[in-house]
Amino acid sequence: MTIKTHHTAKIQPDNKLEQFHLKLALDAAxxxxxxxxxxxxxxxxxxxxxxxxxLKNKFDGKAQTYLNSIIEEDREFxxxxxxxxxxxxxxxxxxxxxxxxxxxxRWIEGNGKVIFNEAGKALSxxxxxxxxxxxxxxxxxxxxxxxLFATLAHVTSEFIQHANWEDAIFSVLQSLGEMMRVDRVxxxxxxxxxxxxxxxxxxxxEWNSSHTNPQINNPDLQNLPIGLFPGMELMLKNxxxxxxxxxxxxxxxxxxxxxxxxxSILIFPIFVKQKFWGFIGFDDCANERNWxxxxFSVLQSxxxxxxxxxxxxxxxxxxxxxxxxxRNLFDSVGEAIYVHDFNGIILDVNQRVLELYGYTKxxxxxxxxxxxxxxxxxxxxxxxxxxxAVISGTPQTFEWWGKKKDGGIFLKxxxxxxxxxxxxxxxxATAWDITERRKFETEIRESEQRFRTLQQASFxxxxxxxxxxxxxxxxxxxxxxxxSYEELIGSNGFNLIAPEWQEIVKHYxxxxxxxxxxxxxxxxxxxxxxxxxxxKEIPYQGKNIRVTEFRDITARKLAEEKIREQNIRLIHxxxxxxxxxxxxxxxxxxxxxxxxxxxxxxVSLLNLFEQAKSNDEKNEYFRLLKQxxxxxxxxxxxxNEVLKIKQNRDIERQHINFSDALENVQKMLTGKIMxxxxxxxxxxxxAPSAYFPAIYMESILLNLLSNSLKYNNxxxxxxxxxxxxETEHAVVLHVSDNGLGINLERYGHQIFKxxxxxxxxxxxxxxxxxLVKNQVEAMGGNxxxxxxxxxxxxxxxxxxxxxxx
Amino acid sequence: xxxxxxxxxxDDDEIFQFTTSRIIKLTxxxxxxxxFFNGEQAMTxxxxxxxxxxxxxxxxxxxxxxxxxxxxxFLDEFxxxxxKLKKKITIYMVSSSIAPEDIRRAKSxxxxxxxxxxxxxxxxxxxxLTLN
Numbered sequence: 039m040t041i042k043t044h045h046t047a048k049i050q051p052d053n054k055l056e057q058f059h060l061k062l063a064l065d066a067a068x069x070x071x072x073x074x075x076x077x078x079x080x081x082x083x084x085x086x087x088x089x090x091x092x093l094k095n096k097f098d099g100k101a102q103t104y105l106n107s108i109i110e111e112d113r114e115f116x117x118x119x120x121x122x123x124x125x126x127x128x129x130x131x132x133x134x135x136x137x138x139x140x141x142x143x144r145w146i147e148g149n150g151k152v153i154f155n156e157a158g159k160a161l162s163x164x165x166x167x168x169x170x171x172x173x174x175x176x177x178x179x180x181x182x183x184x185x186l187f188a189t190l191a192h193v194t195s196e197f198i199q200h201a202n203w204e205d206a207i208f209s210v211l212q213s214l215g216e217m218m219r220v221d222r223v224x225x226x227x228x229x230x231x232x233x234x235x236x237x238x239x240x241x242x243x244e245w246n247s248s249h250t251n252p253q254i255n256n257p258d259l260q261n262l263p264i265g266l267f268p269g270m271e272l273m274l275k276n277x278x279x280x281x282x283x284x285x286x287x288x289x290x291x292x293x294x295x296x297x298x299x300x301x302s303i304l305i306f307p308i309f310v311k312q313k314f315w316g317f318i319g320f321d322d323c324a325n326e327r328n329w330x331x332x333x334f335s336v337l338q339s340x341x342x343x344x345x346x347x348x349x350x351x352x353x354x355x356x357x358x359x360x361x362x363x364x365r366n367l368f369d370s371v372g373e374a375i376y377v378h379d380f381n382g383i384i385l386d387v388n389q390r391v392l393e394l395y396g397y398t399k400x401x402x403x404x405x406x407x408x409x410x411x412x413x414x415x416x417x418x419x420x421x422x423x424x425x426x427a428v429i430s431g432t433p434q435t436f437e438w439w440g441k442k443k444d445g446g447i448f449l450k451x452x453x454x455x456x457x458x459x460x461x462x463x464x465x466x467a468t469a470w471d472i473t474e475r476r477k478f479e480t481e482i483r484e485s486e487q488r489f490r491t492l493q494q495a496s497f498x499x500x501x502x503x504x505x506x507x508x509x510x511x512x513x514x515x516x517x518x519x520x521x522s523y524e525e526l527i528g529s530n531g532f533n534l535i536a537p538e539w540q541e542i543v544k545h546y547x548x549x550x551x552x553x554x555x556x557x558x559x560x561x562x563x564x565x566x567x568x569x570x571x572x573x574k575e576i577p578y579q580g581k582n583i584r585v586t587e588f589r590d591i592t593a594r595k596l597a598e599e600k601i602r603e604q605n606i607r608l609i610h611x612x613x614x615x616x617x618x619x620x621x622x623x624x625x626x627x628x629x630x631x632x633x634x635x636x637x638x639x640x641v642s643l644l645n646l647f648e649q650a651k652s653n654d655e656k657n658e659y660f661r662l663l664k665q666x667x668x669x670x671x672x673x674x675x676x677x678n679e680v681l682k683i684k685q686n687r688d689i690e691r692q693h694i695n696f697s698d699a700l701e702n703v704q705k706m707l708t709g710k711i712m713x714x715x716x717x718x719x720x721x722x723x724x725a726p727s728a729y730f731p732a733i734y735m736e737s738i739l740l741n742l743l744s745n746s747l748k749y750n751n752x753x754x755x756x757x758x759x760x761x762x763x764e765t766e767h768a769v770v771l772h773v774s775d776n777g778l779g780i781n782l783e784r785y786g787h788q789i790f791k792x793x794x795x796x797x798x799x800x801x802x803x804x805x806x807x808x809l810v811k812n813q814v815e816a817m818g819g820n821x822x823x824x825x826x827x828x829x830x831x832x833x834x835x836x837x838x839x840x841x842x843x
Numbered sequence: 844x845x846x847x848x849x850x851x852x853x854d855d856d857e858i859f860q861f862t863t864s865r866i867i868k869l870t871x872x873x874x875x876x877x878x879f880f881n882g883e884q885a886m887t888x889x890x891x892x893x894x895x896x897x898x899x900x901x902x903x904x905x906x907x908x909x910x911x912x913x914x915x916x917f918l919d920e921f922x923x924x925x926x927k928l929k930k931k932i933t934i935y936m937v938s939s940s941i942a943p944e945d946i947r948r949a950k951s952x953x954x955x956x957x958x959x960x961x962x963x964x965x966x967x968x969x970x971x972l973t974l975n
Contacts, residue, residue: 626942631908634939635856638962642862645965649869662858784916 074101074163076124083167090169091146092138109135109143116148124152124160133170145174179330186336189217194343201354203347204243211245214320214340218304218333221250221323225308225344227316229261236314239264250299250323266291273307273317278334280304282326295321302327306341310349318344374450376467377459380429382406385459394471396443412447415439428454428465438469448473499588502578503531506547509583518569518590520562531586535569536560543571547584550575556591568595621684628680632673636666676805683812689731691817691840696722696762696771699732703739710747716756725762728769728837734813739773741806742833746775751828768819768839774832780825789823849875850972851900853885853917854937855909859961863904866965872972882912886920889928896930902971904959907938907945914938918952925954935959935971 061084063069070087074080081101091107108116112134123130131149138144150165192213196206207225215223224244228236241259246252253259264270268291269279283300286292295303302322308315318341368375369389377386384402392399395410402409416439424434433455440450450469457466499515501508508531516523519534532540539557546555552574559569573586640663647659697720704711704718711718728735743758750756759774780789790811814821818838825831850867852860857880864876877900879885885903892898907914914936921934936949939961949958959967 623942627940631939634941635859635908635961638939639856639858639862641962642866643858646862646865662861666858 068169070167072165072167076160076162087167090144090167091136092142092144107136109137111135120150120163123150124163127152127154127158127160130165133174143171144169145171179332182330183332185217186332189213190336190340190343193340197343197347200347202351203344204351206347207243208245210344211243214318214337215245215247218320218337219322220302220304220320220327221247222253222300222321223318224253224321225316225318226259226262226267228264228314236264238262239267239316242316250321253298267305267317268295268303269305273305274314276307276309276314278304278306278338280327280329299323301325304329304337306337308341308345308348310345310352315345315348374469376407376469377457378407378465378467380463380465382425382465384409385464391469394442394469395440401443410440410442412439412441415447424454425465428456431456437472440469449476501526501531501586501588502583503586504581504583506530506532506544509578515588518561518567518588519559525562534559534588536566546571547573554589556595559588559590568592625677628673628677632677633670636670636673639666640670676809680809680812683734683809683816687816689734689816691729691731693727694730694732694735695727696720696760697726699735699739700760702736703743706740707743707747710744714747714750714756716747716750716758718758718760720759721761725764725769725771728762728771729840730817730837731813734817737813738810738835741810742773745806746773746777746831749778749831750775751777751830765836768836771835771837772832773835774830776830779827779829779831780823781827782823782825790821847873847875848901849877849899850902850904851877851879851885852904853879853882853909853914854904854906855880856906859906863963863968866963866968867972869965870969870972872969874972881909882914882917886912886917886924889921889924893924893927894929899928899930900932901930903932903934904937904963904971905934905955907936907940907949915948918954921954937961937963 060071065086068086068090070084070090072081072083072087075082079101080099081104082099091104105113105117116132116134119130119132122128129149129151131147133145133147135143135145147168147170148165150163152160153162153164155161193210196210196213197203200206211223211225215221222244225242226239227242229238229240231237238261240261241254241256244252244254267273268281268286268288272279280303282302283292283295286295286303298321300321300323302325304320304327305317306319307317318337320337368386371388372390374391374394375388376384376391379385384405384407387399387402391397391402395402397410421436421438424436428434433453435451435453438450438452439447441447449472451472452467452469454465454467457464459466499512499518501511501515503509508526508529511523511526513523515526519526521529532543535543536558537560542555543557545551552572554570554572556568556570559567561567568591570589570591571586572589573584575582576585577583578585643659643663643666647656647663650656650659700718700720710716746756746758754776757776759772761772761774763770763772782789790807811821814835814837819836821833821835823831823833852863854860854863860878860880864878867874867876877888879888882905889899905914905917912920918934925932933956934954936952936955936958937960938945938949938958940946941960946958949955957971959971
């Protein structure tokens with residue numbers, strides 16, 4: 039090595055040997071020496087200085103150039119240190135960085151001394167430079183390593199101190215963030231899915247340096263599809279991912295991260311119980327980071343710690359949950375449950391036990407079953423044997439008379455088995471109060487016994503069936519149906535019913551009908567019989583079935599039939615007698631009114647005749663007597679006519695055309711019709727004729743028409759309408775007029791009676807309608823009337839159709 | 844002023860009217876006779892003179908069998924009219940009917956004093972007239 043002198047300024051050693059030794063020393067120490075003339079600003083240095091500070095062959099000897107080679111941040115500090123040394127006449131030492139070409143940063147250690155003259159004025163600076171880059175880097179690494187380990191220790195202790203890792207997480211994330219000198223640390227947890235396949239992930243926790251905005255409340259970071267996250271393939275394999283954002287291939291993701299000013303990203307997956315749980319991420323928003331191996335391994339270790347902490351919490355929660363649920367289950371079951379150790383000591387009981395015996399749990403735990411035993415009612419030797427059997431692994435069931443705290447005694451059925459209770463082998467006993475069941479069973483047995491006795495004693499047939507299928511029956515049912523007991527049991531009960539009745543019976547069975555009803559039954563031999571059925575739903579051996587009673591009612595049915603027939607005959611007879619009676623009454627009336635009355639007059643007249651004093655008087659009585667005689671004769675003739683009608687029921691009938699009959703009648707009444715200008719309209723199209731005696735038909739039409747003519751309403755032209763129609767059993771004729779009409783409310787009961795008149799008409803004799811009615815009724819028809827005063831009258835006659843027409 | 848009692852005959856049988864009037868006259872009892880030939884005629888008269896006692900009859904002989912308003916209907920209407928009448932009127936039902944039903948029906952009517960069967964003898968009439 040030679041000491042170069044730039045321009046003239048070069049250090050001149052005193053002799054060659056000295057110079058040689060110095061060079062060796064400088065090289066060995068990688069030390070450059072220099073001298074700075076403060077008067078001229080010129081610098082002289084050994085030639086290795088240029089290499090150290092990266093100004094090889096470029097240095098112009100100016101102190102300022104050297105200062106410029108120092109990186110900006112350190113420059114002022116260096117200048118200040120030197121000035122300070124000059125001013126205070128002290129030595130100085132300074133460490134600073136220089137930028138080599140290729141942007142390489144190098145650490146330089148400078149030591150200097152100020153040279154003064156006698157006057158104390160600083161003349162020059164002289165000193166050494168040394169490249170300390172390697173030492174510096176090692177120091178930084180050591181510091182970082184210390185920090186990493188300190189942080190890891192902190193984090194681990196945090197996790198250990200907090201049962202719930204979530205309580206420690208903020209402090210942990212902060213430590214990690216500061217340690218890693220990043221801007222954001224965050225934890226994403228994968229969202230639970232029903233299928234267990236991970237689809238989305240949401241941010242759960244976050245730490246931020248003061249330089250960035252928190253993203254914890256950013257809704258975009260919830261339920262993100264995991265495909266969106268960078269490095270997911272690596273993470274699913276439990277491997278970390280790191281990248282500079284600018285190098286991320288996915289453009290969308292790159293832009294998303296850039297928009298959050300993220301420059302470097304590092305993500306560690308978290309696996310809990312071998313399952314991908316989520317991940318922890320680190321964002322650096324300032325620097326392009328190259329993460330060291332050490333950082334990776336420490337973070338790897340951290341994520342394992344975190345996973346362990348999460349796992350612990352999950353397990354603790356699961357255990358707590360399962361304990362609570364088992365306790366709830368334990369207490370909520372309806373059966374009493376006891377946990378005994380192998381000595382019989384009660385370790386635990388459930389709520390039901392407390393209700394059953396009336397003790398509190400504290401009173402029972404630690405005791406033996408003797409506390410709730412009814413004295414003298416249990417065979418303790420047998421039960422002890424059962425316990426031994428259970429301990430050797432055979433479940434046992436036995437009955438136990440228990441005693442409540444209040445002294446009440448009841449019977450239980452106990453089932454015992456070996457089980458585990460908090461890791462300890464125990465005897466678990468479950469018990470039911472069977473007092474009621476016992477009572478019920480006894481009652482059922484007795485009731486069934488009674489039922490069976492009753493069934494067999496019954497005269498009717500009784501069958502128990504389930505939707506028709508016969509479960510049981512008595513002998514009565516065998517007797518009625520002709521089947522044997524064996525044939526009936528299991529057979530379809532509906533087959534005992536005549537086919538046409540089966541649907542009805544099925545309907546009643548399904549609807550639960552419980553009143554008696556009559557159907558027809560079929561016996562085994564196919565013969566039929568009248569059957570009364572009555573069914574009722576009953577519970578039987580734990581299900582609802584139907585008990586049905588069969589009663590053979592053939593005899594009753596036949597008797598009923600006979601009674602009905604006789605009833606009908608009696609009704610006909612009564613009707614006949616009533617009719618005859620009515621006729622007799624009618625005749626009595628006719629006789630009394632129409633014959634007795636004039637006869638009475640004759641008696642009176644004869645009495646007067648006898649007492650008459652003059653011939654004139656006698657002649658007068660005689661005239662009246664003759665008149666009365668004529669009246670009697672007239673009445674007798676009319677009566678005779680009626681009698682003829684009544685007797686002559688076999689008078690010849692024929693098909694009479696209404697129009698022909700009407701024509702004859704009209705001829706007879708021509709004078710009256712013309713006088714009144716009566717208008718007669720007919721409509722016989724629907725039924726042109728009736729099967730009736732010709733003379734009756736004419737008599738009827740004559741009477742009805744002359745009535746209409748007689749009782750016409752003088753204030754309006756008379757209109758008579760005749761209309762016929764046909765019904766199932768009769769030809770019907772309506773004869774209507776618009777005449778005076780009759781007050782039927784008043785006279786309705788008399789209108790067809792003899793000698794009844796309802797108008798003060800000189801020609802009213804009260805015989806016409808009486809005859810008409812008799813003629814119609816003698817032929818099996820009938821006549822009715824509808825009328826309203828001053829509106830008119832309509833007579834309706836039903837002519838019976840000939841039989842077989 | 845006419846102080847003689849009045850008997851009213853309500854019957855459509857002219858011969859009965861004639862013979863009865865004659866018999867009453869032959870009794871020489873002091874009776875005025877009023878004749879009505881149907882129920883409606885009699886009812887109209889009674890209604891019109893309900894407030895004048897001297898125009899109302901003391902006795903009515905009422906036939907059953909008459910056109911338009913027969914004896915039964917007359918009795919029905921008389922029931923309403925009776926409250927307005929200023930005079931008590933004794934009614935005898937007179938009929939040729941000997942049907943027990945008619946007799947029972949007449950006798951059960953509170954306005955009917957008795958049921959007389961035609962022919963009515965002079966003796967019966969005398970009793971009826973003197974009874975009042």
